Amino acid sequence: MLFRGPDVLLVRRAKPPRAGSWSIPGGTQKLGETVAEAARRELMEETGLSAAGELVLIDVVDSIARAADGRIMHHYTLIDFAAFAAPGTARPGGDSADVAWVRLRDLACREIWPPTLAVIGKAAGRLGVQDEQ
Numbered sequence: 215m216l217f218r219g220p221d222v223l224l225v226r227r228a229k230p231p232r233a234g235s236w237s238i239p240g241g242t243q244k245l246g247e248t249v250a251e252a253a254r255r256e257l258m259e260e261t262g263l264s265a266a267g268e269l270v271l272i273d274v275v276d277s278i279a280r281a282a283d284g285r286i287m288h289h290y291t292l293i294d295f296a297a298f299a300a301p302g303t304a305r306p307g308g309d310s311a312d313v314a315w316v317r318l319r320d321l322a323c324r325e326i327w328p329p330t331l332a333v334i335g336k337a338a339g340r341l342g343v344q345d346e347q
């Protein structure tokens with residue numbers, strides 16, 4: 215995920231899982247790619263932006279969706295990195311239908327998966343990002 219001041223960059227998912235909801239950029243790691251390389255590639259593909267400097271590992275989260283009968287429909291392991299954004303203009307691409315810079319205090323107004331909200335909060339704390347009042 216990327217920050218600019220008290221704003222975090224969100225993408226609106228174009229495809230399942232969670233199509234139509236807001237999230238942080240991410241996607242599938244390619245064979246031979248490190249997790250950091252995958253994170254940087256996905257940032258560029260989904261937002262047109264890159265990270266300025268190092269990526270900071272924030273958390274690892276499991277996303278497991280089950281059918282009504284208990285069968286596992288999908289299981290993703292999400293490795294969340296954060297950084298400050300390099301200069302540039304965000305634009306949707308890849309698996310994102312839209313992008314938006316959102317103030318930390320306004321995140322509750324978006325449809326965001328609760329574990330993603332928690333990771334954004336952790337990232338803001340680790341990077342020293344504070345919302346301006």
